[in-house]
Amino acid sequence: MRVPAATGYLLWIPPRAYPYPSRDPVSTSVGRNVPRKDGIPKVTGAALYVDDLRFPGMLYGRTIRSTISRGRITSIRFDFDTAGFTIVQAGDVPGDRCNYVALLEDDQPFLAAHQINHQAEPILLLAHEDRDVLNAAKVEIEYERDIPVMDAQASPVVFKEIRIRKGDVERAMETAEVIVEGTYRTGHQEHVYIETNGVIAVPEADGGMTVHGSLQCPYYVHKALKALLDLPDERVRVVQTETGGGFGGKEEYPSVIAGHAALLARKSGHPVKMVYDREEDMVATTKRHPSVIRHRTGLTRDGRLVAMDIDVLLDGGAYVTLSPVVLSRGCIHAAGPYRCEHVRTVGRAVMTNTPPNGAFRGFGAPQTQFAMEVHMERIAEALGMDPVRLRDINALRPGDTTATGQRMGDDCSALEVLRTAVERSDFHRKRAEYAGTGKGIGLSLFYHGSGFTGSGEVHLKSKVALEAREDGVRVLVASAEIGQGTRTMLAQIAADALGVPYEEVEPVQPDTAQVPDSGPTVASRTCMVVGGILQKCAQEMREKIGMMTPQEYARLHGPLLVTRQYEKPHDITWNDTEYTGDAYATYGWGCDVAEVELDPVTYEVRPLRVTVVHEIGKAIHPLLVEGQIEGGTAQGVGWALNEHVVMRDGAMANAQLTNYTIPTTLDTPRLDVVILENPSSYGPFGAKGVGEMPIDGPAPAVINAIRHLGLDVRDIPAIPEAVMEVACASR
């Protein structure tokens, strides 16, 4: 096995390089595949998800939604016997101000009073103790229709515009020897966590409200419920139940469903369970923003980037939700992991009368890096240049600056991932061998900023606590376990930083009555940012307890609670208005090589294998990291080839798992994962973020492999129908 010695890289080759589980006495746990905290309950069926819970007197809730995309409600008629029902309408929300989901902009109503802005807009809520009776209830709503905006490119409403400027693009473009232009499009993507969105709201005797739910960000929901119910902090409690996948889809949406259940619970005085069926989940909840991205790139004839002019358009859907932040990350990543002195990126997120789009693993970066990497392939083609060489020449190196002017440190690994992936996949040999055979091979180079963008973390002021008790050590964070291994990884960090066995550290269930606000579980920040604060808590605790074990200390002095808050590293600077500076404390780096086969009869592209090389600083738990990489890669391949949201009249027309087809075992390529470690000084034990990056690379690598087959595909999903059109046009 090749270990690039000079750089101090550790080349880790899964899957079985690490014996698992370790039988050695545990001295340190970081870097080892310790048993997952939630492993046994999940394999025995004992783990409790929200739909597994029942409360005495519990009712079931249902949402009545709009069936038009834009207009006004003119009448509502109940075509059922309302006895035994709890009915909530916009008028039941206390005060106009409260009826908006608190997030970035307060523009999305919990319940539409008059104005309808998308199909699936919630209009009223019903609750009943009998699910069948509830589902049989018919409500007739009449509307006055307006003409909806369906095409983002024609939208008159811009939610957010972002401009990034470096150098002088116009002047530089004039000096370019070659100019390559192109437009690239990506479609909606539905998260398809296998557990749909669901909550149970329980009204408390003191007028407060407790919500148990499947969610990523307990404090987002907490904030939204406080505003909706007009309650103080301590009267609202949000408890995260075991969560069956999130991928961003349970980042902001749970505030909506939690609000709905809470309104019903408040009015009825009973606990109310709302669990969406798959169809409602697909029609009504958020999706990945569709994008249209234009590139105009100037180069020297020998392939050096001279100027990059990039235009990013995201379809935000009917309300702002998180679009500005998605746009921000998208724009920052739009120029890819490349060095170029003259860059201009203009991004807009606009309104359409479709259900709001929102957070999805990668948060804008997959869209913009898809465009960048397919564009790079076209540039290589235009220059008659080897695509690896083009990337190699232009990849960021330590000392180079990004489009925002961020100077790369020694933790920049673009070249290493590129070279490792090319060698490991035997790229050049296969590239020659596949030519003319119906097989193709293509690659993508990408990076992903860890943590919130720019000053995001400063604004968040995340808090983390660690408690020494007689029965062990408890980690108190609001970061949610949604499958990625949060509980395990945080326990490892705390255990090692404190010098205690991993088994003695237990993260508590995220419950706003118990844990401080350590920020949302998003943006690949949990390990690097939350884990970083936790590490400091543990170090402080160690100082306080001296040579004692935490248990001994607690027995002598009572429980010890250490709470720390995020502190901005002093050497990171970011200018929010100019969009310049250190956009992220550090970046992960990745290179994917995809091999595909085209079926000439059906135009189906079969992904055969993806070689994935990720540099992630430090693999706290290699098996978990590998799981993130494999899962994200498969999801990215699905986005590239299979997953087609068919929008008709502003609503998803194929909102069933049978018609929106995520990859099965037979659709998923074999995955060969290599993890490289080049530590960041900002993360605990050198760790960088890992959750999102895996989905940045697969789509462009797959599309570039299709390009190797001679097919000029620039849009995804490249479903067979689309590939056929390209194949027939090029004939």
Added chain:
Amino acid sequence: MDLLEPRSLDDALGMLRQHAPLMPLAGCTDVFVALQFGTETARRFLNIWGLDELRGIDVRDGVLRMGALATYTELGRSPLVWEHLPMLVAASREVGGMQIQNRGTLGGNIANGSPAGDSLPVLAAADAVVVLRSLDGERRVPFTEFYTGYRATVIRPDELIVAVEVPPVEGAQWFRKVGTRAAQAISKVVMAGVRAPRPRIALGSVAATVVRLPQTENALAAGSTLEEAQRVLRQEIHPIDDVRSTAAYRLRVAANLLGQFWAETG
């Protein structure tokens, strides 16, 4: 929702006559999905899953007879089906996943009558005969006359499909499903073909019902080139756009499938 539970086939046929309308329930892999989606309005059902008279696969006088309740798993494993109707084995193994293959039945696929049903082109190309029974007795309907329109069949409300019979099939059999993904997929185009002096070709998902292609078959039988036959095929079918695919795709891929069938069985 009511469910009647007969103890024998005669019992079931009696209930169908007396308590009509009743919707038979076999493996429920179509009915329960329709109930989940709210597209099924029936509320009274007849459980036929336990009727052993509808099971079993055998060959008599060269005729392959498959009980209506034969599941895809049973069909895929049956040596008799392997021998007499290998294209049905191929089709069965591509239905849903293992769980659906364990419950989904041949009779259910036929009665449900989705134009995308994967066994249907096989039965059409094999000139199968559907055996229907009511209290009045049995009748045999050629499969090619079984459908009267989109999900409409000749079954009377008091009848059950009891079996399917397939006379000996001469010539090489061929099957290919083009689904929405590699597994657990609904067909966008599905073709079954028999390469005999007079070839037999059937397509699913290109019309309101499964269809045979008599003109294309004639062209091939008369010695046309493949290209001519493909042209005839393109005239002969009129697929539509839906959430799963497009008319253009179905048309072109159907023609391509004909080419592949011809090349691989030639």
Added chain:
Amino acid sequence: MRFTLNGAPAEVEAPPMKRLLDVLREECALTGSKEGCGEGECGACTVLVDGMPVVSCLVPFAQVRDAEVVTIEGLGGTHPLQKAFAELGGAQCGICTPGMIMAAVALGPDPGFEEIRRGLAGNLCRCTGYEAIYRAVQGASA
């Protein structure tokens, strides 16, 4: 109605058209079987009926009369597949896991790689990309 549930005789009163999944979860308090779609696509509700994997969201309760039903709870927690899934990363969010394990049980001992891949094609997992699941199933028979 009588049937065998996880090896023991059971008698449960429930409407005959109720989905087996709901009977297990609501009448029998066995919430290990999960609902991911209710349309037979995801396999999260997979249980064994007379030894064969089926999706319990598409089985009317009446159709398991006198049958043997085994759910994830019936494996007892020490099945080699359960251990392997926990140890080798086969379970991330865990919502697909009970159904995935029940489908894997039906593959029998020591299945080949393509057998595993085909056999699990009726179970969707959005977290793992399936590689860790293959490793777990192979690891269980190692």
